[in-house]
Amino acid sequence: MRNKYFLRSFIIAAVIILLSSFYYLPYYVSKPGMAKELEPIINVENGYDEQGSFMLTTVRMGRANIYSYAIAKLSKYQEIYPVEAIRKENETDEEYNVRQLHLMATSKLSAIETAYKKANIAIYYHYNGVFVLNVMPGMPADGKLKAGDRIFKVDGNEFDSSEQFIKYVSGKKEGDEVNFTIERNQKISEAKIPLKVLKETGKVGVGISLVDDKEMDVQPKVTIDSKDIGGPSAGLMFSLEIYNQLVEEDLTKGYPIAGTGTIDSDGKVGPIGGIEQKIVAADKAGAAVFFAPNEEGAKDSNYRAAVKTAKDIKTKMKIVPVDTFDEAVNYLENMKAK
Structure with missing residues (x-):
């Protein structure tokens, strides 16, 4: 009888624990991710080999349940963020994921631009339209457009940039209908949407945020297989790996080199989130050097946070x-070979 009681109690407790793990709190938890070598996922046609390696660093981010929240509270290198610090207002999970993947796509384009410009190789562009990042609830596009839709014609017109797209739409009046030609899941369709004055800008629109969809034509060709890695923080390391395959000199000098930071088409490095967790990941992977965004010497810069964490975990990583981007290249060019 007693055994049956204990078995029943155990099953009830197990069910409660299982069900409660699916109850999400209004928080995200981030923790150290991985340091991933870039040479296997970036390929420049007939590119040069390297003796060392460049590595991107990641954090693991997920919605918090009561257990992951409690563990994060007790862990030194796990961070808790309220939902509004991670997702935009009214942004769905699907829209958040789409935004992260498109930020990664934009980061790859900027990395290619930076590396090929540095190598003095010509770049040619082809504009394909705009991607929808998110749709504002209650606005005309709500229910007609979705995150991830590619708009490539407006009223039958194609454009050479998102600026032309926005200028055309904002030149119309509230109540005017605009016909969008969109691609969704490899299928083409059209959506007629009336324009409405947006409170945020005072201009007419349909209530979407967007990003350019453009392609680059470069020789030699380059491919980046980033799969489901999202966000823009690998930009700097992408550009270093691409450039290293374009030039004869091996900038790694035989060392494992990690880092983080966004990159724009002019080669400027920008700050990212989770620098502390990325330092932990890079140290575990055995990196000798870690590039951190300096933010022009700001007191709360990524670099200062990285140095603090590096001292705390007693890493030998520089x-x-x-x-x-040029500063990173200059450092590597002056580094002694292993």
């Missing part, structure tokens, strides 16, 4: 502050 933390190097950078504001530009």
